Amino acid sequence: MSTRGGHGGNDLQVNGLAFAYGEQLILQGIDLTVAGGEFVALLGPSGSGKSTLLRLLAGLEKPARGRISAGGHEVAGPGPDRAVVFQNYSLFPWMTVGDNVAEAVAKAHPKLDRAERRRRAWEQLDRVGLGEAAARHPFELSGGMQQRAAIARALALESPFLLMDEPFGALDPVNRARLQDLLVEVWERGQPRRTVIFVTHDVDEALLLADRVVVMGASPGRIIAEHTVPFPRPRRRAALLGDDSFHALRERITDALDADTLAHLDPA
Numbered sequence: 001m002s003t004r005g006g007h008g009g010n011d012l013q014v015n016g017l018a019f020a021y022g023e024q025l026i027l028q029g030i031d032l033t034v035a036g037g038e039f040v041a042l043l044g045p046s047g048s049g050k051s052t053l054l055r056l057l058a059g060l061e062k063p064a065r066g067r068i069s070a071g072g073h074e075v076a077g078p079g080p081d082r083a084v085v086f087q088n089y090s091l092f093p094w095m096t097v098g099d100n101v102a103e104a105v106a107k108a109h110p111k112l113d114r115a116e117r118r119r120r121a122w123e124q125l126d127r128v129g130l131g132e133a134a135a136r137h138p139f140e141l142s143g144g145m146q147q148r149a150a151i152a153r154a155l156a157l158e159s160p161f162l163l164m165d166e167p168f169g170a171l172d173p174v175n176r177a178r179l180q181d182l183l184v185e186v187w188e189r190g191q192p193r194r195t196v197i198f199v200t201h202d203v204d205e206a207l208l209l210a211d212r213v214v215v216m217g218a219s220p221g222r223i224i225a226e227h228t229v230p231f232p233r234p235r236r237r238a239a240l241l242g243d244d245s246f247h248a249l250r251e252r253i254t255d256a257l258d259a260d261t262l263a264h265l266d267p268a
């Protein structure tokens with residue numbers, strides 16, 4: 001089944017977007033359309049403005065020029081329709097893992113009573129394999145478990161958009177692979193599917209997870225290429241590695257990134 005058909009209210013539109021920090025132009029001429037339920041990876045070298053673009057989509061920064069709309073509404077600030085997961089877990093350290101997630105449930109459903117909030121929080125934690133850890137504090141968990149909890153919290157918001165900034169960048173390879181699989185599993189089960197924007201600088205991760213890869217270049221940050229990822233799901237790492245078309249696409253993307261990096265090296 002196509003994921004590009006759209007699910008009504010959860011498409012994303014970026015038109016003529018520019019952003020600057022002071023005098024420094026960070027993003028320029030960004031046009032991007034993401035269909036409802038689509039999983040898009042934003043790939044690019046360090047400094048190409050991936051995180052900045054994600055922060056703009058989250059409403060944490062304001063564009064200097066251009067427009068962003070999410071689900072047909074102009075983005076004017078952060079909102080519960082757009083859950084964000086950062087690299088460093090960002091759980092509240094003074095709350096148990098269960099309470100961290102229950103807090104997100106309360107945001108999504110302010111009228112629920114405490115018992116029902118907790119029930120739903122526990123349900124989310126079960127989905128990510130953390131049912132046993134709900135009463136523990138973040139510092140009592142491994143990095144992988146904390147990131148699972150951060151994902152459970154983002155899912156508990158029941159938001160149509162999931163914005164993820166290198167969420168698995170700090171994890172060891174085994175945990176990273178587990179959480180990649182978990183993310184795809186929960187995304188595929190969504191009814192409707194969430195629209196996911198996933199920042200990474202790992203080409204293999206982008207090709208494993210995404211429906212489409214948007215490649216950014218630097219100075220200023222802009223989109224230099226887009227590729228639909230044609231591999232059928234479920235995707236298996238070993239099968240991808242044995243597929244010539246995977247290597248061909250990987251090479252095209254890596255070449256584009258290398259060319260952009262070379263073009264911006266100091267001539268000295």
Ligand SMILES: Nc1ncnc2c1ncn2[C@@H]1O[C@H](COP(=O)(O)OP(=O)(O)OP(=O)(O)O)[C@@H](O)[C@H]1O
Binds near residue numbers: 021026047050051
């Ligand atoms: N708060 C800030 N003030 C000034 N400049 C900033 C700020 N945050 C980021 N920048 C600059 O904006 C540019 C883009 O940064 P950004 O973090 O969006 O890139 P990125 O592609 O996500 O990089 P990375 O892969 O290293 O995370 C960089 O040149 C960075 O130095």
